[in-house]
Ligand SMILES: CC(=O)N[C@H]1[C@H]([C@H](O)[C@H](O)CO)O[C@](OP(=O)(O)OC[C@H]2O[C@@H](n3ccc(N)nc3=O)[C@H](O)[C@@H]2O)(C(=O)O)C[C@@H]1O
């Protein structure tokens with residue numbers, strides 16, 4: 001027979017154990033009982049089903065990056081010229097695709113469920129301390145010249161893809177030089193292909209984004225006219241384009257650093273890394289209030305989740 005005092009001792013020990021487990025789990029840096037890294041639950045195909053509701057009649061068969069085989073023997077017909085299609089640029093593309101790659105890296109390809117985060121360049125990331133959370137995603141998509149060095153605590157240090165175009169390609173290659181980062185060209189005009197042909201030095205890391213995503217963002221998210229006058233007056237921002245791409249590539253899509261100040265807020269800086277205001281964007285061909293509505297719609301229907309405020 002176990003005596004009453006023994007039972008009491010056992011009960012006390014059990015209580016201490018429960019408190020230790022609770023304390024350990026509630027701390028991020030669990031030291032009594034190491035717990036597996038906390039990751040967002042990921043449902044395979046979730047972003048795909050939300051995207052088809054959002055975009056309607058929408059083909060998931062499109063490749064993310066342009067492929068040589070689609071221009072080599074049979075020239076894939078495209079309804080639009082750049083930036084919504086490749087009509088008229090086929091021969092130039094053939095030359096560029098012959099010296100670049102179109103594959104998705106094996107470590108992303110092989111994932112059963114792809115957790116992605118699109119990091120916008122917005123000021124809301126400043127002092128957000130989101131760095132560790134951002135680094136936990138399988139795919140981190142960054143935009144233009146947004147720096148990582150010096151801002152790791154707020155924006156993380158992992159970069160799986162950087163979407164850029166010639167005018168935005170002024171990130172410091174000595175600092176932002178992670179060899180695992182794909183450099184994804186967003187082509188807006190034929191000159192962009194000439195440019196990339198000239199500057200290519202590390203061919204293996206360059207990809208050319210399928211203009212299909214620009215078309216979908218412009219048409220389905222912003223309802224912009226698809227008929228092309230000589231000059232396109234309005235187009236999606238690179239951030240909205242990246243969200244559209246992520247909904248195609250990933251199973252889970254989160255965003256951070258999106259949202260511009262109100263138009264009357266003339267002093268508020270727009271970026272987390274420099275002091276420019278909304279004024280600098282005048283004439284850049286983006287309708288940020290229309291984009292805010294599109295992002296709100298996607299948040300409301302649960303297609304994306306926001307890590308910062310909006
Ligand atoms: C002066 C100008 O033309 N600025 C444009 C700049 C500029 O060309 C590059 O930074 C290169 O220097 O690029 C843009 O955008 P930018 O590089 O500023 O920002 C990238 C994306 O982050 C989202 N963003 C940014 C700031 C903010 N306060 N809220 C946000 O939601 C947007 O989705 C944005 O796309 C661009 O490419 O879209 C759009 C900007 O209009």
Ligand SMILES: CO[C@@H]1[C@H](O)[C@@H](O)[C@H](O[C@H]2[C@H](O)[C@@H](NC(C)=O)[C@H](OCc3ccccc3)O[C@@H]2CO)O[C@@H]1CO
Nearest residue numbers: 165166167188189231232235236237238283284285286
């Ligand atoms: C995502 O868009 C990027 C950036 O945010 C825009 O500001 C920028 O817009 C420029 C646009 O691309 C230029 N269009 C072409 C076809 O080059 C436009 O050029 C105006 C122009 C053209 C020819 C003669 C006179 C004026 O200028 C826009 C503002 O700079 O586009 C970026 C992506 O390329």
